[in-house]
Structure formats: C-alpha cells, structure tokens
Amino acid sequence: MSTLTFGVQAQSVNPTQTQVKVRGFQMTVDEPADLGGTDVGANPVEYLLASLSGCLNVVAHLVAKEMNIALRGIALDLEGELDPAKFMGKPTSGRAGFISVKVTIHPDCDADQATLQNWLQAVESRCPVSDNIGNATPVHIALG
Amino acid sequence: MSTLTFGVQAQSVNPTQTQVKVRGFQMTVDEPADLGGTDVGANPVEYLLASLSGCLNVVAHLVAKEMNIALRGIALDLEGELDPAKFMGKPTSGRAGFISVKVTIHPDCDADQATLQNWLQAVESRCPVSDNIGNATPVHIALG
Numbered sequence: 001m002s003t004l005t006f007g008v009q010a011q012s013v014n015p016t017q018t019q020v021k022v023r024g025f026q027m028t029v030d031e032p033a034d035l036g037g038t039d040v041g042a043n044p045v046e047y048l049l050a051s052l053s054g055c056l057n058v059v060a061h062l063v064a065k066e067m068n069i070a071l072r073g074i075a076l077d078l079e080g081e082l083d084p085a086k087f088m089g090k091p092t093s094g095r096a097g098f099i100s101v102k103v104t105i106h107p108d109c110d111a112d113q114a115t116l117q118n119w120l121q122a123v124e125s126r127c128p129v130s131d132n133i134g135n136a137t138p139v140h141i142a143l144g
Numbered sequence: 145m146s147t148l149t150f151g152v153q154a155q156s157v158n159p160t161q162t163q164v165k166v167r168g169f170q171m172t173v174d175e176p177a178d179l180g181g182t183d184v185g186a187n188p189v190e191y192l193l194a195s196l197s198g199c200l201n202v203v204a205h206l207v208a209k210e211m212n213i214a215l216r217g218i219a220l221d222l223e224g225e226l227d228p229a230k231f232m233g234k235p236t237s238g239r240a241g242f243i244s245v246k247v248t249i250h251p252d253c254d255a256d257q258a259t260l261q262n263w264l265q266a267v268e269s270r271c272p273v274s275d276n277i278g279n280a281t282p283v284h285i286a287l288g
Contacts, residue, residue: 002227003225003226003227003228003243004227004228005223005224005225006189006224006226007193007221007222007223008193008194008197009220009222010197010201010219010220010221010222011217011218011219012201012204012205012217012218012219015206015209016202016205017201018197018201018202020194020197020198022186022190022194023186025185025190027171027186027191027194029194029195029197029199032167037202041169042152042167042169043150043198044195044198044199044202044272045150045195045199045272045273046150046166046169048192048195049150049151049152049166050152050154050166050171050173050195051173051188051189051192051195052188052283053164054154054162054173054174054187054188054191055173055189056285057156057160057161057162057173058160058162058175058181059231060156061156062159062232062233065159066233073155074155074156075153075154075155075156075288076154076155076162077151077153077154077288078151078154079150079151080150080151081149082148082150082272083148084147086270087203087272088206089206089207095279096269096270096271096272096274096275097271097273097274097276097279097281098272098276098281099281100282100283100284101281101282102284102286103285103286104285104286104287104288105286105287105288106287106288107287113287116287120285124285125240126230126231126233127240127241128188128189128226128231128240128241129188129189129192129241130240130241130283131230131240131241132189132192132241132242132277133276133277133283134280134281134282134283135280136280137243137244137277138245138278139244139245139247139274139277139278140244140245140246140247141247141248141249141267141274142246142248142249143248143251143257143260143261144219144248144250
C-alpha cells in the first residue's frame with residue numbers, strides 16, 4: 001500500500017498566535033493570557049489532545065464496525081500534565097512536553113466489558129496519533 | 145515549579161467527525177471524503193501538524209527574545225507521511241502514525257546563519273509538542 005502525505009502551512013500572527021492553513025481549512029493556535037498569549041484559540045498542547053481525540057473517534061468506529069459492535073457514538077475526556085520549566089528555559093532534568101496523556105473513552109453501545117476491552121486495545125494500537133505520541137517519531141526541523 | 149494540566153472534552157458527531165471543546169473554544173476534526181469522511185474540518189494528523197506549528201511559533205519567539213534576535217515573524221511548512229495499512233487493519237510490520245515529520249521554518253529576521261542554527265536547536269529542544277512527537281510519551285486509555 002502506498003503512503004499518504006499530509007501537510008500544513010503556518011504563519012505567526014504575533015509571538016503566541018499562529019494561523020494554520022490546511023487544504024480549505026484555517027486553524028488559529030494561541031496561548032491563554034496567563035501564559036502570555038492573546039487567547040484567540042486553543043493552545044498548542046490542547047491542539048495535540050484534540051488531534052488524539054479525533055483520531056481515536058475514527059479508529060473507534062472503524063474497529064467497532066469490523067467487530068460488529070453497534071457503536072452509537074463516543075465521548076472522550078483527555079488530559080495531559082506538563083512542567084513548563086524546560087519550555088521556559090529554567091534548569092530542569094524534566095522533559096518539555098506532556099509527562100503522560102490520560103484518555104477516558106465513554107462508548108455508547110451495548111457490548112459487554114470483555115468485548116470492549118478487546119476493542120479498546122485494537123483502537124489504541126491502530127490509531128496513528130496514539131502511535132505518534134506513544135512512540136518516538138523523528139522530527140526534522142530545518143531553516144528554509 | 146508546579147506542573148500545568150491541560151484538558152479537552154470531545155464527542156463524536158459521526159464515525160469520522162469529532163467536536164472538541166476546550167475552555168471557550170470549539171474545534172471540528174473530520175476526515176476528507178477520500179478517507180471516508182464528511183470533510184468539515186482538518187483531519188487528526190493535520191491537527192497534529194497544526195499543534196506542532198503553533199508550539200514552534202511560541203518557542204521560536206521566546207528563544208529569540210532571550211537571544212536578542214529581533215524576530216519579526218516566522219512561516220512554517222510541515223509535512224508528514226504515513227502508511228495507512230495498520231490503521232486499516234491490513235497485515236503490516238509498519239507503524240500506524242507518521243513515519244517522520246519534516247518542518248521547514250522561515251524566520252523573518254536579520255540574524256546570521258550560525259546564530260539561527262543555535263536558535264533552532266534551542267527551539268526544538270524546548271518545544272513541548274516537538275518533545276511529545278519526538279520522544280515516547282505514555283498514553284493511558286481507559287473505558288469510562
């Protein structure tokens with residue numbers, strides 16, 4: 001199977017606000033006021049969680065269909081915790097990003113718990129964004 | 145320094161479309177028609193790239209300020225390639241997510257190349273989303 005390429009173009013509006021273009025869509029990323037931003041959009045790490053939620057939804061329904069689970073919908077709560085020390089340039093042995101990400105999925109369906117645990121395991125392993133967060137992915141950043 | 149917690153709540157609208165709430169903001173994630181979606185928003189992996197672009201912008205300006213670089217703005221091009229085989233449940237030894245992510249940053253400033261390379265290195269190492277993609281991050285998914 002051939003690979004698929006996805007891309008976005010972004011432009012700073014100010015030091016915290018970024019306007020992102022992807023196909024016909026626009027996204028605005030910013031920081032809240034208490035992180036020094038102009039607060040006109042969700043912040044980068046909130047976008048990361050949104051990305052994961054959207055990916056889990058797609059895979060949740062795909063796998064449910066394969067398993068003949070009548071999935072009427074899902075709700076998701078996502079949370080991540082980070083220490084801003086490294087980001088802010090303070091001395092730290094910690095990492096810059098989320099220490100871990102917690103997701104709770106509430107499926108609206110009548111399947112039993114054992115079936116749902118199998119479903120959940122398949123969803124997690126086949127979700128592209130879960131993979132990119134859960135496992136190391138080379139990020140190549142160059143000056144243009 | 146104490147940690148910061150970020151969270152989002154999401155709800156499936158249909159098998160590919162997800163509505164995400166974060167503080168006062170709403171985001172719509174979907175898939176394009178050629179991936180079986182209803183195409184009313186960027187897709188999950190495009191959100192992942194948007195997240196990275198927004199994070200790099202914030203850190204780019206923060207580090208520039210510390211280094212006394214007069215950064216007027218930045219433009220970014222981001223691209224990722226993935227093999228949909230695992231996502232689609234086909235036999236594969238490949239991973240589900242992006243194989244790698246390529247970012248090109250175009251800084252609008254007058255600093256010399258050596259200064260910009262130092263700047264770029266600091267930006268990459270201090271960017272939370274670069275860290276979460278570049279390095280493994282535990283993702284805990286549970287049924288609620």
